[in-house]
Amino acid sequence: MNKNLQEKIKLLPKNPGVYVMLGQSGEIIYVGKAKNLKNRVSQYFNAGVKNDKVMAMVASITDFYYIITGSEADALSLENNLIKKNKPKYNILLKDDKTYPYIKVDLKKPFPRFEIVRSIRRDGARYFGPFMAGINAKEILEIINSAFLLRSCSMQINEGSKKRECLQYHIKRCLGPCNGLCTRDEYMQKVHSAIDFLSGNDDEAQEILQKKMMQFSENEEFELALSYRDKIKSLSKIRERKITSLNRFISCDVISIASDNIHSTINVLITRGGRMQGGKYFAFEDGSVSLNDCLEDFLVRFYDKNNQLPDEIILNHELLDTSLLEEYFKSTYGKRVNISCAKQGVRKQLSDMATVNAKDYLEKSISKIKHKEDMTTSACERLKKLLNLKKYPKRMECYDISNISGVDKVGSMVVFIDGVKASEEYRRFRIKTVEGADDYASHQEMMTRRLQKLEEGDQKFPTPDLIIIDGGKGQLSAVKEIFDKFKIDIDLISLAEKQEEIFTLHSDNSIMLEKSDYCLQLLQRIRDEAHRFAITYHRTLRHKRSFYSELNQIPGIGKKKINALLERFGSVYEISNKSVEQLLSVEGIGEKHAKTIYDYFHKNSDIND
Secondary structure, X not given: OOHHHHHHHHOOOOOOEEEEEEOOXXXXXXXXXXXXXXXXXXXXXXXXXXXXXXXXXXXXOOEEEEXXXXXXXXXXXXXXXXXXXXXXXXXXXXXXXXXXXXEEEOOOOOOOOEEEEOOOOOOOOEEEOOXXXXXXXXXXXXXXXXXXXXXOOOOOOOOOOOOOOOHHHHOOOOOOHHHOOOOHHHHHHHHHHHHHHHOOOOHHHHHHXXXXXXXXXXXXXXXXHXXXXXXXXXXXXXXXXXXXXXXXXXXXXXXXXXXXXXXXXXXXXXXXXXXXXXXXXXXXXXXXXXXHHHHHHHHHHHHHOOOOOOOEEEEOOOOOOHHHHHHHHHHHHOOOOEEEEOOOHHHXXXXXXXXXXXHHHHHHHHHHHHHHHHHOHHHHHHHHHHOOOOOOOOEEEEEXXXXXXXXXXXXXXXXXXXXXEOHHHOEEEEOOOOOOOOHHHHHHXXXXXHHHHHHHOOOOOOOOOEEEEEOOHHHHHHHHHHHHHHOOOOEEEXXXXXXXXXXXXXXXXXXXXXXXXXXXXXXXXXXHHHHHHHHHHHHHHHHHHHHHHHHOOOOOOOHXXXXXXXXXXXXXXXXXXXXXXXHHOOOOOOHHHHHHHHHHHHHOHHHHO
């Protein structure tokens, strides 16, 4: 440890706060929180610490700074914000976490409907889920709407509405609130029955579905009877997941951690309404001093990643201070959650199951984790040396252009952080000033707009460490002109696809790496991702233009209505096949417009040929 660090440690206060570790290039490599800053930071440099993963990080630390906070809870909140902003190498980031569907209902609306969503918002609505491991959210929604006759359309409905009822009402799958055929009280009674079903009480739904199946069978409506039989089968699969000794009103996440002192894995078992929903696995290497800190960091990051906060969190490792996290969740999400370490009963059995899964995943994942490091952070470190970069390329941005004969020209910017794609940071550009298929000028326009954001200090566009251009020496030179104009000092390279040549500003000669080299594979991944993103955007614009040109021919149908139609049905072909009643279900489309659209496509039937 250098003298500068020794002196700074001596001067550390004993207040709660956040400490930030810096690497060789001044980049943030770890962010942590502490009840006592002096004690916690000193632990990292204590010779008695025998934790391999911590020592590997400490060897990279060249400096640190700290921020004093009013309380440890404030430190936890600040730590989370700094980690989200800077994505430090040694913090748990939970990248590439798969999202699962939820069922949402907004009880503030006059006649609420249940719908499937993949993100949870703090909008006052109720969310049920996640639905995973064989439980199909669409089947659940079908059961709800069939059993309780709730509307599935997105039409704006208020009490006293008088709109023509749709097919769903006529086949006895909706109460018909759009035409005032039920009161709000009657409708809300059914809504609360559906909520009770989603909360674990499926007896009423089972009874209703059985009754309807028998009724349709007796009326010799066998197709409908079979559809209800399938719904009963789906419901049976859900009932099989009940944990009989767990209260049906309890929703809990069972979280177990396993570690070999370098790598850690966590298994999350999710139960909702007394039913086992499924599980998630996570594997990572982080710079926490202890399992306590690692588990605390994981919990904050996991529930910040669009995961629903349950009533209970059951752990296999006892935290030093559960009240800190409980206070954080209450202030952040407005919900009380009980965090405990299971000691006995069904909770202990579930915790043991999760622990076995976490240990098994650790054994199988170590080689994968090491391989991922080789493909990401290790490749970034080696890339710095190979290409003589000024600093470690933590944030890499890659740019590509896509067009066909100069039409619908678009550009893409994709971002990789520590060698892993950060899709939430991607940006798209419509090329506005370039005539024809001029790749060099298109790159210059795109880079000008990007560097203007940098010059303005736009926080949504952080400074990259390395910019990669899809192309050869020509594209690189064109972008270098823009760099010179803005007086930008950022590493810049290009990757030419044909021979996979890397061009830099340091030499006229290209750099050629072996195909098996992880550095080349990293550059290929980011280049291919930029290419994919650009082509996807180009196709979207082309399809949108063709959709608009067709739908613009319909009298009285403007941009707003076109957008609503395309959002509801997806394509001109689908719109052309809809009945007047189905078109009426689109917000903003009245009976006159629906009939105009229907007549247009049926008088111009070549759209379906």
